[in-house]
Amino acid sequence: MSIASLVDDWLTTHRDEVIGWRRHLHAHPELSNQERQTTEFLATVLRAHGLEPVLFPTTGLMVDIGPDTDQRIAFRADIDALPITEVTGLECSSLNPGVAHACGHDVHTTIVLALACALADADLPHGVRMLFQPAEEIVDGGAEDVIAWGGLEGVSSIFAVHVEPKLRVGRIGVRTGAITSxxxxxxxxxxxxxxxxxxxxxxxxxxxxxxxxxxxxxxxxxxxxxxxxxxxxxxxxxxxxxxxxxxxxxxxxxxxxxxxxxxxxxxxxxxxxxxxxxxxxxxxxxxxxxxxxxxPPVLNDDVATSLLAAAGRSGDPQAVVEAPQSSGGEDFSWYLERVPGAMARLGCWSGEGDRQDLHQGDLVVDENAIFVGARLFAAVIDEYCAVPEQRA
The missing domain is CATH 3.30.70.360 (Alpha-Beta Plaits)
Known part of the structure; x- marks a missing residue:
């Protein structure tokens, strides 16, 4: 059975649990470098599924899954929120006044968390690392701290997604070269x-x-x-x-x-x-x-971008579209200064109502995007392991 099929079966069985994780994270947002409760929640879930997370010195954590290979493939999630007041009226709205997950980091985090738990008991052909990074939203970004703490040691390639409320759920935007500024x-x-x-x-x-x-x-x-x-x-x-x-x-x-x-x-x-x-x-x-x-700009590696696109098409031949280059900043770029990798845009618009924007208090994300993202990353592992030169 492929990793993608295994993860898909797990997600189907645990759908309500995964949505519950996302709603808990959404209701309890924390600002950059203050993500203590978030880190504790993530560690608790991972340990409950038999995994052994390594906590970073301040906030955030990482966890390795599968064989102890020399060169792991990594997936990154950012866990911090923004100093914005949420006005969505959702039942899971922020309980922290003036702080909200208005950039979709709760979705990114849930994607990587679900992937980790789905793979906890899997017979993986290659080592995988999940990085739950703090402080993406501040100017310098938390990625450099994660690198200093050893987050990229033994990593040969790294991938991430970012929700895109202008793109319908199920669509995956890819772009070779600069995707952010x-x-x-x-x-x-x-x-x-x-x-x-x-x-x-x-x-x-x-x-x-x-x-x-x-x-x-x-x-x-x-x-x-x-x-x-x-x-x-x-x-x-x-x-x-x-x-x-x-x-x-x-x-x-x-x-x-x-x-x-x-x-x-x-x-x-x-x-x-x-x-x-x-x-x-x-x-x-x-x-x-x-x-x-x-x-710096996020410069998607051409080979990694092709792999990401192939993974996206494996589930739906029509899923992958070209992402426009954004003038927004993203500290995922610091990882790509050191190892090849790529970031994709993950559609999160339900198809109903107006398309919203990031960093706004009224942002509502279609939770189906979580499952699209987790399946995408699972397919990336399949594609990565299928091509020997990816592991060189």
Missing amino acids: ATDIIELEVHGPGGHSSRPHLSADVIYALGALATQLPALLSRRVDPRSGTVLVFGQVDAGYAPNAIPETGRITGTLRTADHTTWRTFEPLLRELIGQVLAPTGCSYELTYHRGV
Whole structure:
């Protein structure tokens, strides 16, 4: 019997139990690096199925299943939630005020948890590792911590999915190369002597300077980087001033800088400093730039992506579609800096009502996506073991 068939039978038998796990996780969301109850819940379920999870030093855990092979195949789930108020009205709505699984991490976690429990007693031909990673939602991401804790030791390939509410449940979006973007945060503080608004010529106008940055910096950047790189700079916050007739001495503007090109990402900070200096030079204002380097783009390996697509088609020849490249960031990219692998988009729209979006308090996920994801990962194991070069 194939691994996919074995897992499919287990999922059919344990469907209500699996849905119960997801609803428990959904009702008890925890923020990044605070996922203590989540970690305890996962460990309890895994141990109840005869597995021996290894807890990470802070939160999160991993568990190995199958033979102790030199090169394991890994599946990653992110377990943290967002500082968002849920407004779905579901019976399993968040019991933690101001915190919600509005990015579908409860679904990702349940997929990998169900896969682990389904395989607990299986005679696997190859070693498998399940990674339950904390803190995906913060800027640096928890993936680097998991790597430092040994999460990738002995791993030859790694896979993940991310729910996609724009895609109907049952569909699996794949893409070779960049499927997400590098995401950095920039904070600019602009300084000038300030003064009365009736005499702007006697001051350096911080408000004017912030306006110039907000409009000119994205435009200049678009002329200094390859337009095929998918680079976009957007400011989301401007803060300055205290009275309508006073030019303030300081102001602040913050935003995100994104690109799908790894090489371009490496050049951002010095280029940005050059352009900021050029924009502000005529204003007489000085500035301080705080540049928070985030995550690189998720660059799906071509062989791993082909394997993922083949696994998706094994259950439904029409399931696999091409995923668009996203400007969102994902710290799964740090794993792919070290081992080949791929991430897929997992359809979670029921087909009824409006298509929603991630990071919104009204996100509702079709729970059938859990079973599509677990079957997909099971088929990945079959495909991986069927091709010798995958295990080289």
